[in-house]
Amino acid sequence: MNYSEIMVRYGELSTKGKNRKTFISQLANNVKSVLREFEDVTINAQRDRLHVNLNGADSDAVMKNLDRVFGIETYSPVMRLDKDSEISDIQLMSKQMIEDEISESTTFKITTKRQNKDFNLSTYELNDQIGSYLLDNFENLKVDLKHPDINLRIEVRMSGIYLSSKTIQGALGLPVGTGGRATMMLSGGIDSPVAAYMAMKRGVKLDMVHFYSPPYTSEQALAKAKDLASKLAGFGSSINFIQVPFTKIQEEVKEKVPEGYLMTIQRRFMLKITAELTKKRNATGVFTGESLGQVASQTMESMMAINDVTSLPVLRPLLSLDKTEIISIARKIDTYDLSIMPFEDCCTIFTPPSPKTKPDLEKTRHFEKNVDVDSMVKEAVDNIKVTKIKAGESYLNSQEDVFSELL
Amino acid sequence: MIYFDNSATTKINDDALKSYQKVSETYWGNPSSLHKFGEESFSLLNQSRKQIADLFNVNSDEIFFTSGGTEGDNWIIKGVALNKKKFGNHIITSSIEHPAVMNSLHQLEDNGFEVTYLPVDEDGRVSVDSLKEAINENTILVSIMGINNEIGAVQPIDEISNLLSHYPKIDFHVDAVQTVGKGDINFFLNENVNYATFSGHKFHGPRGVGFVYIQRGKRLDPLIAGGGQEKNQRSGTENVPAIVAMSKALRITLDNYDVKIQGQKSIKEMILNHIQNFDKVVPFSKDNDNFAPHILCFAIKGVRGETIVHAFEQYDIYISTTSACSSKKQQISGTLKSMNIEDDIATSAVRISLDEDNTKDEAKKFLEIFDILYKKFDKLS
Numbered sequence: 001m002n003y004s005e006i007m008v009r010y011g012e013l014s015t016k017g018k019n020r021k022t023f024i025s026q027l028a029n030n031v032k033s034v035l036r037e038f039e040d041v042t043i044n045a046q047r048d049r050l051h052v053n054l055n056g057a058d059s060d061a062v063m064k065n066l067d068r069v070f071g072i073e074t075y076s077p078v079m080r081l082d083k084d085s086e087i088s089d090i091q092l093m094s095k096q097m098i099e100d101e102i103s104e105s106t107t108f109k110i111t112t113k114r115q116n117k118d119f120n121l122s123t124y125e126l127n128d129q130i131g132s133y134l135l136d137n138f139e140n141l142k143v144d145l146k147h148p149d150i151n152l153r154i155e156v157r158m159s160g161i162y163l164s165s166k167t168i169q170g171a172l173g174l175p176v177g178t179g180g181r182a183t184m185m186l187s188g189g190i191d192s193p194v195a196a197y198m199a200m201k202r203g204v205k206l207d208m209v210h211f212y213s214p215p216y217t218s219e220q221a222l223a224k225a226k227d228l229a230s231k232l233a234g235f236g237s238s239i240n241f242i243q244v245p246f247t248k249i250q251e252e253v254k255e256k257v258p259e260g261y262l263m264t265i266q267r268r269f270m271l272k273i274t275a276e277l278t279k280k281r282n283a284t285g286v287f288t289g290e291s292l293g294q295v296a297s298q299t300m301e302s303m304m305a306i307n308d309v310t311s312l313p314v315l316r317p318l319l320s321l322d323k324t325e326i327i328s329i330a331r332k333i334d335t336y337d338l339s340i341m342p343f344e345d346c347c348t349i350f351t352p353p354s355p356k357t358k359p360d361l362e363k364t365r366h367f368e369k370n371v372d373v374d375s376m377v378k379e380a381v382d383n384i385k386v387t388k389i390k391a392g393e394s395y396l397n398s399q400e401d402v403f404s405e406l407l
Numbered sequence: 408m409i410y411f412d413n414s415a416t417t418k419i420n421d422d423a424l425k426s427y428q429k430v431s432e433t434y435w436g437n438p439s440s441l442h443k444f445g446e447e448s449f450s451l452l453n454q455s456r457k458q459i460a461d462l463f464n465v466n467s468d469e470i471f472f473t474s475g476g477t478e479g480d481n482w483i484i485k486g487v488a489l490n491k492k493k494f495g496n497h498i499i500t501s502s503i504e505h506p507a508v509m510n511s512l513h514q515l516e517d518n519g520f521e522v523t524y525l526p527v528d529e530d531g532r533v534s535v536d537s538l539k540e541a542i543n544e545n546t547i548l549v550s551i552m553g554i555n556n557e558i559g560a561v562q563p564i565d566e567i568s569n570l571l572s573h574y575p576k577i578d579f580h581v582d583a584v585q586t587v588g589k590g591d592i593n594f595f596l597n598e599n600v601n602y603a604t605f606s607g608h609k610f611h612g613p614r615g616v617g618f619v620y621i622q623r624g625k626r627l628d629p630l631i632a633g634g635g636q637e638k639n640q641r642s643g644t645e646n647v648p649a650i651v652a653m654s655k656a657l658r659i660t661l662d663n664y665d666v667k668i669q670g671q672k673s674i675k676e677m678i679l680n681h682i683q684n685f686d687k688v689v690p691f692s693k694d695n696d697n698f699a700p701h702i703l704c705f706a707i708k709g710v711r712g713e714t715i716v717h718a719f720e721q722y723d724i725y726i727s728t729t730s731a732c733s734s735k736k737q738q739i740s741g742t743l744k745s746m747n748i749e750d751d752i753a754t755s756a757v758r759i760s761l762d763e764d765n766t767k768d769e770a771k772k773f774l775e776i777f778d779i780l781y782k783k784f785d786k787l788s
Contacts (some may be wrong), residue, residue: 218441219443220446397450397454403450403451403454406426406429406430406451406651406655407426407454407455407458407651407654407655407658
């Protein structure tokens with residue numbers, strides 16, 4: 001069935017008092033952004049609900065995109081009939097709407113709201129005529145007013161008659177953009193996209209920093225990180241993807257720093273650059289996918305030695321999650337398959353066989369003096385490349401258009 | 408030229424040929440190479456795979472490229488037999504399979520496997536009951552073709568797969584080489600079919616390329632060992648230009664295939680209705696749903712099949728004796744023999760095989776010549 005509109009109900013944001021207006025308009029923008037491929041769709045945000053008018057667009061495809069948008073508590077696909085429709089049309093449509101959901105014993109009720117007082121049937125008459133029609137048509141259907149399997153809602157408004165029978169759970173959370181702006185360090189592995197997802201769920205709009213080290217890392221590794229960003233953009237907002245040239249720093253550190261401190265000092269560079277970019281772009285924090293104890297750089301001691309380079313809050317949503325928990329979220333948000341594609345990223349090259357799991361802060365600071373930190377950080381920050389990434393884009397398969405004529 | 412021998416091979420599609428050339432000129436890197444140039448070929452290879460999988464409603468990782476139908480049949484039959492020999496040594500097939508299946512099985516018989524060849528009825532179809540009877544505790548594989556290449560009999564793949572769904576130990580292979588664009592793919596490649604073989608040049612793709620469907624979770628041994636291409640299952644540098652051209656040809660062939668089937672069906676019907684009025688004509692293919700829309704096999708009593716083929720060829724019309732693979736060896740058609748057709752009639756059999764490019768005008772021309780030739784043969788015999 002191709003529905004005529006989707007009615008979206010707000011979640012937590014309806015409790016946000018004075019900010020409510022900004023929350024709703026942000027959600028409307030986000031919905032618009034994930035539905036931009038559907039040219040005919042229009043969006044109408046009201047105080048208590050948001051209406052997505054499909055105007056002929058494929059309702060299944062639209063709902064699939066809506067599923068990921070934070071700030072939606074539930075939504076219902078709706079069928080609109082003309083406001084002067086005959087009762088027989090409403091009956092027939094009601095039947096079509098619940099047809100698929102009827103099993104051996106299904107219960108239902110009808111909830112009618114009749115705002116259009118000119119409509120020729122009363123609320124009671126509508127309930128009676130539609131209910132008895134459905135009971136006549138489906139043998140296994142029974143009425144249950146308290147706990148029905150199907151609640152068929154009929155709203156008779158001035159603009160038309162609206163029918164809906166399904167309520168679908170949305171992504172919950174807060175609309176991306178209502179929780180401030182921060183920078184995400186996105187490597188391309190399994191963890192960072194999950195951390196980004198969790199930050200976005202609380203409404204944070206993220207810029208994503210990715211360290212790029214050609215020729216040690218390939219273009220595919222970069223494309224993969226961009227594809228991950230595009231997946232994440234599906235949660236509500238386009239993402240600025242910041243590509244930082246990192247080759248020179250890695251080579252220099254490798255040459256001049258003792259092996260045991262290579263990793264710690266590389267990470268300090270990454271965080272320092274990210275912090276610089278965060279301040280420059282007027283954002284207020286840094287998110288990472290670190291999880292306590294997972295690898296050498298993620299021990300308490302390493303975090304202290306690395307965190308030393310900035311006073312910005314470094315937020316780690318995965319801090320106390322197990323790898324299996326992280327993987328199960330990655331699968332749920334559909335980033336796992338991309339993440340495990342085997343392209344070398346900048347975290348795995350030049351890793352010493354046995355990095356210090358408990359680096360000493362003073363020694364770290366001391367060895368770092370072997371390289372010119374400030375000028376290299378400045379050079380990296382000056383040479384970033386920013387790409388605006390939207391939901392549904394693919395960089396790994398960017399040749400598809402060229403190839404489509406061959407196939 | 409009137410070409411009525413499309414079950415032997417088809418003409419390559421113009422656009423597929425253009426793709427072949429373009430890929431050969433521009434994207435000729437080795438898909439296994441690490442560099443960007445090789446990576447482009449790799450991406451092209453995988454998009455071809457995805458396109459084929461999408462067209463058949465299966466997953467990309469279930470499609471493996473081969474050199475064609477013969478390799479596909481050999482691989483699946485021997486590969487499954489080798490892989491499953493610890494579970495049993497009995498294989499069931501029909502008595503009308505293509506030589507690629509038959510001779511693979513003969514080789515296995517020489518190596519200790521036992522094979523049951525199911526009989527066929529007068530329509531050239533195996534029965535599910537005889538299959539059920541043939542199954543024993545050692546049965547590991549059933550291989551049945553989708554559409555017979557000689558008389559066009561459509562095998563009851565749906566009933567067979569329903570039966571085999573009760574025998575999870577037995578794998579099911581469908582030689583689907585003749586089926587592409589000739590019927591609903593979900594019939595030949597339903598969820599209980601574990602393996603299926605396809606060949607590019609039977610649907611206007613290039614020669615020397617084909618693919619097999621291997622259902623997720625199914626295991627078989629590779630036949631061609633080497634550099635580990637196709638997930639270690641079929642080594643050898645991938646024939647990317649041919650693979651791309653094949654997936655394009657597949658898309659074009661399947662586009663509006665039901666309309667194209669109706670066209671072929673009506674030509675077949677027109678020819679059959681005309682020739683069956685002649686006393687000496689014995690049609691083997693019928694005009695019903697047990698037969699493919701594009702194959703018409705018949706005999707003219709007392710005239711050798713090859714004589715009929717050569718007689719038509721003088722008018723630039725190309726038909727064949729029953730199958731291109733066996734025709735030069737002057738063997739009697741295996742299918743007709745299995746249908747208990749007498750030898751002297753079976754040696755007179757010829758096959759017309761159509762495709763979507765054939766027209767009613769061609770059929771009309773064919774029938775004019777048929778009338779002339781029939782009169783001549785009638786006087787001489």
